[in-house]
Amino acid sequence: MLYKYFSDDAIQYFDDSEYFTLKFTKLEDYNDPYEQSLAVDLAKANFNNVDYLIGLYQKEIYKCKGYLATFFSNRPDITPMWAHYGNEQRGFVIAINEKMLVEYLKDRGLEKISDFKIDNVDYRDGIDSEFQKDFEHHNERGKGYWYRAVNEYLLKAFYFFKQDCWKYEEERRLIIKDNHKILFCKDNNMLLRLPKSCIDYIIFGSKTNDIVKEKLQVVFNQPMYEFRISRSNVESYFIDSEIYTYCDISKDLVIRVPNCSECGEPIEDSYMNKGMCFWCYARNMD
Numbered sequence: 001m002l003y004k005y006f007s008d009d010a011i012q013y014f015d016d017s018e019y020f021t022l023k024f025t026k027l028e029d030y031n032d033p034y035e036q037s038l039a040v041d042l043a044k045a046n047f048n049n050v051d052y053l054i055g056l057y058q059k060e061i062y063k064c065k066g067y068l069a070t071f072f073s074n075r076p077d078i079t080p081m082w083a084h085y086g087n088e089q090r091g092f093v094i095a096i097n098e099k100m101l102v103e104y105l106k107d108r109g110l111e112k113i114s115d116f117k118i119d120n121v122d123y124r125d126g127i128d129s130e131f132q133k134d135f136e137h138h139n140e141r142g143k144g145y146w147y148r149a150v151n152e153y154l155l156k157a158f159y160f161f162k163q164d165c166w167k168y169e170e171e172r173r174l175i176i177k178d179n180h181k182i183l184f185c186k187d188n189n190m191l192l193r194l195p196k197s198c199i200d201y202i203i204f205g206s207k208t209n210d211i212v213k214e215k216l217q218v219v220f221n222q223p224m225y226e227f228r229i230s231r232s233n234v235e236s237y238f239i240d241s242e243i244y245t246y247c248d249i250s251k252d253l254v255i256r257v258p259n260c261s262e263c264g265e266p267i268e269d270s271y272m273n274k275g276m277c278f279w280c281y282a283r284n285m286d
């Protein structure tokens with residue numbers, strides 16, 4: 001599942017049609033200065049025929065620049081993501097079914113590996129020592145090998161490496177060739193139109209207001225969950241409209257857990273027979 005975090009005011013960009021749009025941007029517009037760093041130290045590389053190889057490398061880099069990206073997270077319960085992108089839990093998260101998204105892209109003619117790529121972001125600080133070795137090894141084997149390896153690597157390095165400090169985002173990224181006809185331009189934004197049937201469910205934050213929640217229901221007409229942080233153990237959980245509680249919905253897996261009959265919070269084993277969490281039980285005792 002792909003999770004996209006939105007601030008509450010982003011609700012204005014969704015309507016009740018059968019489609020919704022995702023915004024694509026050039027990587028240089030993103031917030032990480034490490035983006036598009038190639039994580040190979042050419043100066044230290046042990047090359048034959050240096051000038052020729054650097055020339056080729058630069059030519060390939062130029063080719064790699066022609067993609068636009070949109071980002072998702074692999075988890076819907078990352079507190080700093082809710083803080084940063086979800087406007088301190090006032091916003092919402094859309095759960096997009098990756099299989100359906102990819103099928104849709106393929107049906108619309110994105111068939112070649114050079115048309116689009118979806119992958120996890122690889123977090124690292126400093127150069128990629130594995131690739132640095134490969135880079136030199138392929139150079140010894142001959143230009144053909146080197147060329148293929150570099151070609152494959154550059155796309156990965158250019159679009160799917162980020163500095164280690166962003167690891168908490170657990171980012172998964174989709175890139176599409178920027179001149180592909182599936183993308184269209186509106187108000188200076190490059191957009192991808194997707195059917196809402198790609199969306200499996202919606203999550204809103206514990207501070208999302210009722211107007212936004214009602215709009216989410218009308219716009220998406222999908223199951224909705226509320227994201228909450230438990231008072232007892234600071235773990236996160238999700239709660240649906242029937243007040244059933246779920247602990248991990250991130251792996252396409254819904255685990256329903258015993259919950260408090262008053263507030264919905266998951267209950268500890270020792271309070272199971274009381275049917276309430278410690279806090280509600282203590283309040284009722286007053």
Ligand SMILES: [Zn+2]
Nearest residue numbers: 260263277280
């Ligand atoms: Zn409770």
